Amino acid sequence: MERRHRVSMTDIAREAKVSPATVSRALNGHPTVSDKVRRSVLDAAERLGYVRNLGAVSLASSQSNTVGLLIRDAGNQFYGGLASRIQAETDRYGFDLLITAGGDTLESQERAVRNLLGHGVGGIVIASGRVAAEAAEYSARFVPSLVLGTGLELPSLSSVRIDPHMEAGLARRVVDHGHRSIAVTASEDPLASTLHARTANFLTELVVAKTDTYIVSFSEQGGVDELGRQVDRALADGVTAIMAGSDEMALQILEYLNISGLRCPQDVSVTGFDGIGAYRSSLLGLTTIEQPVDELAHAAIKLMSRHMNEEHAQTAQILVPGRFVKGRTLGMAQTSD
Amino acid sequence: MERRHRVSMTDIAREAKVSPATVSRALNGHPTVSDKVRRSVLDAAERLGYVRNLGAVSLASSQSNTVGLLIRDAGNQFYGGLASRIQAETDRYGFDLLITAGGDTLESQERAVRNLLGHGVGGIVIASGRVAAEAAEYSARFVPSLVLGTGLELPSLSSVRIDPHMEAGLARRVVDHGHRSIAVTASEDPLASTLHARTANFLTELVVAKTDTYIVSFSEQGGVDELGRQVDRALADGVTAIMAGSDEMALQILEYLNISGLRCPQDVSVTGFDGIGAYRSSLLGLTTIEQPVDELAHAAIKLMSRHMNEEHAQTAQILVPGRFVKGRTLGMAQTSD
DNA sequence: CTGAAAGCGCTTACAG
DNA sequence: CTGAAAGCGCTTACAG
Structure with a gap:
């Protein structure tokens, strides 16, 4: 358990009675090394508990694996x-x-x-x-x-x-379920490029389908209260479906609906995105796209x-x-x- | 966008008209460097798009941050x-x-x-x-x-x-809810030391409380069918609560119960462990310990x-x-x- | 305050 | 098939 002097190729070379160059070649499986030498080098490395210094390797070889x-x-x-x-x-x-x-x-x-x-x-x-x-x-x-x-x-x-067609396809399904006033979540973080692209893809399809669209904007800080206000406002304006940019957002919305005594999908439909892990659970029953x-x-x-x-x-x-x-x-x- | 020759301290030294040693000291905020020199070194580094080779650093200094x-x-x-x-x-x-x-x-x-x-x-x-x-x-x-x-x-x-007392505490709560025949999940993977310790902690407390205990063993491969069989057997033997080693396992059990038309907690109670992310959702309502x-x-x-x-x-x-x-x-x- | 030089652990032409 | 030597990008006593 005690921490030893880190063993280097030089140590192996000494132990195996060959030059450092040969140790390097043996360790790298270079074909020009005789089996006998290779064996004894590998043995010595093992015995000494050698750990290759990857920094030195890429320094010397100027290439990296x-x-x-x-x-x-x-x-x-x-x-x-x-x-x-x-x-x-x-x-x-x-x-x-x-x-x-x-x-x-x-x-x-x-x-x-x-x-x-x-x-x-x-x-x-x-x-x-x-x-x-x-x-x-x-x-x-x-x-x-x-x-x-x-x-x-x-x-x-x-x-x-x-494929962004998946996003468009999800939007189309929502439309096909008869929804004509549909909210889409949008992130307020300017760096959230994935969510922005998603929002845009949803919206494009919805606009093509001539539905009314509505934005529910999500801020990291806003918390449940702010989200609730936004959802309420959307519903008051006649929104019947909310397309969330991620399952995580969808779940937050579902939780809010639940607290407010609103039923999903009877009162409002909700879709997610990602379809990973716990969000996929049949107990949640989230309609979503699996990445x-x-x-x-x-x-x-x-x-x-x-x-x-x-x-x-x-x-x-x-x-x-x-x-x-x-x-x-x-x-x-x-x-x- | 074109990939250039990687710039090194030597390049900076040339640009700033000082020695590589001085560049090193300036970059490391060594106090003995004059402000003027430091400034010009930092400038040159920035201008050239210098990226420090951390491998070389730890090689030369034989210490690491x-x-x-x-x-x-x-x-x-x-x-x-x-x-x-x-x-x-x-x-x-x-x-x-x-x-x-x-x-x-x-x-x-x-x-x-x-x-x-x-x-x-x-x-x-x-x-x-x-x-x-x-x-x-x-x-x-x-x-x-x-x-x-x-x-x-x-x-x-x-x-x-x-603190393992959390595990014991959870077991005690289950007992305090009147359960006298309680199943605990166990992993079949010999390396799953965390789950094994958890199982052991649950069991210890349950045994101390003089309840009947039962093992539901979890194999990665078994799948839902195998899990279902195990749960069925446990219930047939009179188990009224199942303590899962993780929320993920708990969720799988809940899904199986749901499919089988069994209600939780009316027919059988289930507890989890970890209390993270989606598993914490109030929609799932999992009784668990939050890490x-x-x-x-x-x-x-x-x-x-x-x-x-x-x-x-x-x-x-x-x-x-x-x-x-x-x-x-x-x-x-x-x-x- | 600054520089020249040695050395960290490796690889790789270059000889042999 | 193997070795001696130079060099990768850095740091750090040692002089000055």
Whole structure:
């Protein structure tokens, strides 16, 4: 248990009676090393409890086998789940993965990118609903970078996300249930690019369908009271369905309705987005879209692998379909007229 | 957007017309640098888009300002939330944070530790319900290490977790509701040390209270069918309450009861554990214990800071109280006799 | 207050 | 197949 002098390649070289260069080659599986030597080097490394200094490796080789993942908040089910799947994919590809949380401001995001870069990552995946475009572009100045699961549109960067047709399709379903006055949530945070894109996609479809639209704006600070006021006002104006930008928001709305004695979907329909974890529970019965987390992670790392290996890989915008989750919170509009 | 030659301290030195040594000192806020020189160095660094190579830093200084966090799975609300709070705390302390996911096997966990170590972290926080003690001890051989939010007991390592009295207290409440035949979930995964400890704590209290106890064993693979069989058997044997090791398990049980037409708590009571995120929703109404995520993260980083700064800081076992969440899934036992 | 030099742990042409 | 040597980007006594 006592903390020893960190063992280096030199120690192994001494132990195995070869040169440091040979140790390096043996450890890296270089083919020109004789089996006998390789064996004894590996033995010595094991015996001494050797841990490779990755910083020194990337310093000396000026290339890196590790990819960095920038997420805003692992506490968010969607991004947490994404991180978890990304880890599985990088494992498959033999990459090391370093994760860091980006925070909510441009400054803290650039700090996070610098942190990753400073640890010598060879590529960065940015998975955060609230990225400043500047942070992504900053990252791209140094290593192949890719934006994942986000509404952010940057023609110069590769991106992987759910097909926006899913959002349009959800809106169409709401319309098809007879709703003609529909509220959409909107975030007040200017950095919440994913939510903004979602809101815009919902609205576009609703406007095309010639329905009345209504905005319920969400502020992080507002709390339940502010949310309640907004919902009340919307209902008073005749809204019969609310499309939330995320399951989390949808759940907050459902809780408020419940407290107020309003029934869902009889009095008002509610839809969510993400369809992950507990929000998927049949007990909640939320009508929502399930994000294709596995496919998103898979496509992202596949693409990243290409970017890291080919000098001038084409940037690509990949769209992955999601899945509609029926639930019980979307019902037919009551024809009160 | 084009990827340039990575700028180094030498480049800054040339630009600012000073020596690399001075650049280093200026960047590190060394007091012996004249204001004028410092200014021009900082300017040059900014202008050139300098990113410090942290690997080289820790290589040269053989000390590190970054702490590593090993979590099993960011997709798990509890650990995801913990990661998110840990980030906030390390930010406060001025540490950099590197996160990596450990996986489920001893081998992948040691790999994760080596990855962190290889990137030169100065300390490691292990937050995973399924740690092999060996992985934690391996980590402790190299840097100050600390186990967080876990049932794992290692006298040689510092640890921070929820006070086990919370588990006992929950069991006592169930008993106080008149239940005399109570099932407890148990995981079949030998590495699930947190769940095992929880199960043991529940059982101890139940046995002390002289109730009949019953085990519902949970396997990752079993699926709903297997779970249903187990629950049915327990109920047939007269069980009137089920204490789940986590909210996630509790929710699965509730879903099964719902499908089977059984009411909770009228037919059977169910309790959870963790009380995080969507599981806390009043719509679910789960009776559970809320883990003190903020306090856990705070205590962990405070302790880690001490371990990293003082040569021989005392190892400590810190217990943080949680909070009982009343919910609606725990009711009085029906006196059918 | 500043610089020249050695060294941290590695890799990689270059010889042999 | 193996070794000696230079160098990656930094820090830090040691001189001045």
